[in-house]
Amino acid sequence: MLIESSSNPKVKKWMKLKQKKYRYQSNEFIVEGEHLVLEAMNSNVVKEILVKEGSTVHLNPAFNGKQPVYILKENLFTQIASTETPQPIMAVCEMKSKTIERHNRLLLLDRVQDPGNLGTLLRSAVAFGFDGVILGDGCVDVYNEKVIRSTQGAIFKIPIEFHSLKEYVPMLQANGVKVYGTSLENGQPLGEIEEDSQMAFILGNEGQGVNPELLSTTNRNIFIEMTQNIESLNVSIAGSIIMYRFRL
Amino acid sequence: MLIESSSNPKVKKWMKLKQKKYRYQSNEFIVEGEHLVLEAMNSNVVKEILVKEGSTVHLNPAFNGKQPVYILKENLFTQIASTETPQPIMAVCEMKSKTIERHNRLLLLDRVQDPGNLGTLLRSAVAFGFDGVILGDGCVDVYNEKVIRSTQGAIFKIPIEFHSLKEYVPMLQANGVKVYGTSLENGQPLGEIEEDSQMAFILGNEGQGVNPELLSTTNRNIFIEMTQNIESLNVSIAGSIIMYRFRL
Known part of the structure; x- marks a missing residue:
């Protein structure tokens, strides 16, 4: 027609x-x-x-x-x-919502704003065998065309759920999932974090990182070892390095 | 005024x-x-x-x-x-060109086209203590405003040189630097690559990867372990995972 x-x-x-x-x-x-x-x-x-x-x-x-x-x-x-x-x-x-069926490896996103970052994180989550991605409040819309383009098709390959992270994190912990925040301060180096059967990682906003309130409720907080020469890594880079390290 | x-x-x-x-x-x-x-x-x-x-x-x-x-x-x-x-x-x-002084860790880019990818790779190169970045022919201009924004200031912190990679790779090898390509096929898993005192890594074009001619001249080619569920990683993710692994 x-x-x-x-x-x-x-x-x-x-x-x-x-x-x-x-x-x-x-x-x-x-x-x-x-x-x-x-x-x-x-x-x-x-x-x-x-x-x-x-x-x-x-x-x-x-x-x-x-x-x-x-x-x-x-x-x-x-x-x-x-x-x-x-x-x-x-x-x-x-929009067909798939439910997250296993909780061995989860990615939790707190106010990730850049479409390219969100799309790239979804792509890496699929690549490293993650079971699902949880979008907390304040993330860019996952059905934004730029997000979809950056996923390179990964958007169709992984369950995505929407939850308030404040409520979701304790729920995961009650079910035996270890929750790890990411933070430039007071964290443990990624290389020292031991593997666990059920792990969830929180990545945060491009400018402000993960909400400090959330960080105070995690099992541990991680930082990625780097030189003093730069303030931080791009959030999709940080998330992907962590997901690669604990890939399934 | x-x-x-x-x-x-x-x-x-x-x-x-x-x-x-x-x-x-x-x-x-x-x-x-x-x-x-x-x-x-x-x-x-x-x-x-x-x-x-x-x-x-x-x-x-x-x-x-x-x-x-x-x-x-x-x-x-x-x-x-x-x-x-x-x-x-x-x-x-x-534009003030700094010369690369050490060749312990180098990043070589072959036709990286997306400004965000180039900027993010520069940011990660600084974060992981790399000595310099070499831009081969066909890369997006590093002084493009989007590239600069993605570097988050890293553009001022690392020497950047422009070379034909076809000529530069053998020159590095003649000086004892081991050169590693990245490839989805016929490579060795990243986890099996041993550290060397002088390492250079080639990352390639978003759609086509590293030029096969170049790949045939490297010491080894690397792939990043991942599920069969997706074709490839974003180039700035792949490069950053490798740089993190061999950070100085």
Whole structure:
């Protein structure tokens, strides 16, 4: 079906999906580019496929013909896309929440604000066999297009839950999970932390780190050994170094 | 001095510094925000300070009064800045090349394209005591404002050199430095790589990795142990995990 008018109700809906509020109202989000669309198809979350008029796209082998495909005039396609020079395919996906089933390795995020950092942390969490990621209050929306792009498809591969960390941390501890904060002060060096069967790591805001109140409730706090020459590491780097060290 | 007109030759010059070509012609680049300006001052590279009219900025303790301070009308200041809502201070800095003096730990970058990745790699290189970073052909310009912002000031703290890696790698090897590529295939797991007194690590392009020709000339190639669930790690993550492992 060729869509040519910006007053088409579908176009209006897709445009609205740029706003977080509307994404959660409709339980949908958009991914862009062949790689992410394919990952979304493999995860059975694709509801609609949007293709730029006149372009050649490869949908095999995951395309099963069940989802409607809309061909859009170039200017409409570009308006809906978030990137300046978008690849010619997008997919409208359903938010499908997977529940975290094991609690052997968890990543807890406290007010991580940068989309690239959140996306990269999700990508590393998948790479290192983590069981799930918990987003505390104040994190950037995980269905933000920049976050999704940075995950490189990892968003479809790991359970993500939303909890208040103040309540979630004691709940984990009551279930035998050791919770580790990250802090530049008063922590133990990563190299001295021993492996445990159930570990959860809290990474914090880019400027302020983990909320001190939270840090006071953890089992231990970790710092990553480094020179005095710099104040801190990027949060996605710090988190990934820790996840690599305790990968499953 | 208050500058109000966009036809002021200074304003024209500062605007041009957004272009790579002009940065290298004039040997200057701009940093934005209090933190980076302070780091630049501590490194003695500040030539001019730009302040937005009507704003309060803190220059102590590094400000020595030697550099001219220009007060700019808000619209001019915003035009020169790269960020959408800039902090009210910028500095024009001199490119000062430091030479790499030791070759115990080096990071070699082959066509790293994303500004955030390059900046983050520089930040981690400083954090883990590396002696220098070599930018091969095809990397994003290190004086790009986004790169500088991602370094969080690390750009002033580590020698950066520009070389053709094809020529530089054999030169390092002839001087006893062991050179390690990174590759998803045919590499050795990071955990099995033994420390050496002189090590250089090559990280590659976001999509294509390290040039295969280069990989065939290294002493060894490394891969980072991870699940089969994902294709690769972000390059700044991979590089930082390796640098942490072999930090000095």
